[in-house]
Structure formats: C-alpha cells, structure tokens
Amino acid sequence: MSQSIPPVLTEQPVDNLPTLTFEEYRFYEGELDVQYELYKGKLIPMPIATVLHTKICEYLxxxxxxxxxxxxxxxxxxxxxxxxxxxxxxxxxxxxxxTQSLLEQAGARPGGGNLGFDETPLVVIEVVTENRRVDYITKRAEYNLADVPEYVIVDPAENRQRVRVMAFLEGDDIYTEVNYLPGDEMESVVFPNLRLSVNEILDPPLVEWLIKAEQAQLQKAERLAARLRELGIDPDAV
Structure with a gap:
C-alpha cells in the first residue's frame, strides 16, 4: 500500500484547439465523434476505444x-x-x-452532462489506454483533490495487468491504494460486498452472454415453480 501522490505530469494538449473555461467547455462543439476532456483550460481529444476497452467498460x-x-x-x-x-x-x-439526484441535476442544466464541484460521484473508473501516466498520476491527483471516494484503474496491458483501487480510509485525506492481480478478487471500499474476479475484469465475457445466462436461469426457476404448483406445493414456501 502507498499513500503518496506522485507529482502531476502535464498532458500534451492539441495546440490548435482553443483555451476554454469550464462553462465554455460545456457548450463546446468540436469534431463529430470526438470526445474532449478539459485539462487546465485546454481540450484533450480522447482516443478511440479498442474492443477490449469497450468490453471491460460494459462488463463493469x-x-x-x-x-x-x-x-x-x-x-x-x-x-x-x-x-x-x-x-x-x-x-x-x-x-x-x-446518486440519481446528482444525475438529474446535471441533466437539468443546458450544455454537456457534467457533475460540478459540489456533485461528487461515489466511484470513478478509468481503463488505461495509450497514456497510462495520465490515469496513474494526473487523474489520480485530480480525483483525490476532488474528494472522489473511490478511484479504480483497470490496466489490461499484457505486462502490467492489474486492477488498482484507491480510496479514502477513515480519517485520511489522501488515497490509499491496493493492487489486485490476475487470480485475485477485487474488493471495493465504497461497496464492501462487491467482489469481482480480476481475470474476468481484464478479459470479460460479453454482457449479452451474461444476460442470456441470467434469462435461462430465470426460465428454469419459473418452470420449476410451475411444476411445484401442479403438485400442490407453494414454491414460495419451499
């Protein structure tokens, strides 16, 4: 475990993009199909997600x-x-x-959907892509200072596979981190009963398959309940 925060590294914005305030950013319309983050007033184009990146996000x-x-x-x-x-x-x-109320507050405002300073989420998750220093260092410092209770980094890179959970322990104002490696079960601090297989997070099954499996189980349970009723047995009492 470590409670230190490394120095923040400066990202490399695209020089030909404008410098914006947060309010200007909320109404900014750039290229189609390009999402931008805002870092110290500069627009940062987000990379196109890989298939694995998309699968991990959908699974989570x-x-x-x-x-x-x-x-x-x-x-x-x-x-x-x-x-x-x-x-x-x-x-x-x-x-x-x-919370649902924070989402509704953000949705009631014109412009892009953004939570404000006083609208802190409980958990944020980043799946590492091209610039891992941004996820591991820059964003860690930002989320820490913004008092986000839990920040999770999923790193699927072959030589660095891990899930890092950073959270505030009681009385602390800086993150404590725990690394979960393949073969481990990730544990959340904010949701203490949530445990997920690191292997599944890093190489997740398709969500569509998971939904089909759930539906098959429900149908099986319904057939069993119907059979019990035919035999005069209340399935809810079993």
Missing amino acids: VYQLRRYVVTHNLDLVVKRGLGVRTEENSSRIPDVVVC
Whole structure:
C-alpha cells in the first residue's frame, strides 16, 4: 500500500484547439465523434476505444448495475458523464457511479452532462489506454483533490495487468491504494460486498452472454415453480 501522490505530469494538449473555461467547455462543439476532456483550460481529444476497452467498460457497468439493483441503492451507473475536477478541468471517466439526484441535476442544466464541484460521484473508473501516466498520476491527483471516494484503474496491458483501487480510509485525506492481480478478487471500499474476479475484469465475457445466462436461469426457476404448483406445493414456501 502507498499513500503518496506522485507529482502531476502535464498532458500534451492539441495546440490548435482553443483555451476554454469550464462553462465554455460545456457548450463546446468540436469534431463529430470526438470526445474532449478539459485539462487546465485546454481540450484533450480522447482516443478511440479498442474492443477490449469497450468490453471491460460494459462488463463493469453490468456488474455495478446488478449490485445497485440487488442492494436497492439510489444510485446510477453511467458512461460518458463528465466530472469536474478543477476550476477549468473536467474528465470523462469510463464509468461513473453517482446518486440519481446528482444525475438529474446535471441533466437539468443546458450544455454537456457534467457533475460540478459540489456533485461528487461515489466511484470513478478509468481503463488505461495509450497514456497510462495520465490515469496513474494526473487523474489520480485530480480525483483525490476532488474528494472522489473511490478511484479504480483497470490496466489490461499484457505486462502490467492489474486492477488498482484507491480510496479514502477513515480519517485520511489522501488515497490509499491496493493492487489486485490476475487470480485475485477485487474488493471495493465504497461497496464492501462487491467482489469481482480480476481475470474476468481484464478479459470479460460479453454482457449479452451474461444476460442470456441470467434469462435461462430465470426460465428454469419459473418452470420449476410451475411444476411445484401442479403438485400442490407453494414454491414460495419451499
């Protein structure tokens, strides 16, 4: 474990893009099909996601939504939702978990969907792509200073496979990190009953297959319940 935050490295913005305030960023319309983050007033184009990146994100959204529904939590799990981290900086994490009321507040404002300074999500997740220093160092510092309770990094690179969970422990104001490696089960601090296989996170099954498997189990349970009723047995009493 480590509680130190390395120095923040400066990202390399595209020089021909304008410098914007956060409010200008919320209404900025750039190239079609290009998402931009805002870092210290400069626009940062986000790389096109790989198939593996997309599968990991969809798997995490699926598992987190199942957890939220199962535990009857007033939370939502979203992709594409911005999180303001500094005066003129805003990130678009791969996955964001926040309250439904915060999502509605963001949705009621004109412009792009961004959570403000006083609208802190519970969990943000980043899947490492091209510039791992940004995810491991720059964004870590931003999310820490923005008081995001839990920041998760998923790194699927062949020589660095891990899931790093960073969270505030009681009384701390800087992140404590735990690395989970292949063969481990990742544990969340914010959601203590949530445990996910690191192997599945790094090489996830298709969500469509998971849904089909769930539907098959439900159909099997329904057939069993119907058979019990035919025999005069209340399936709810078994």
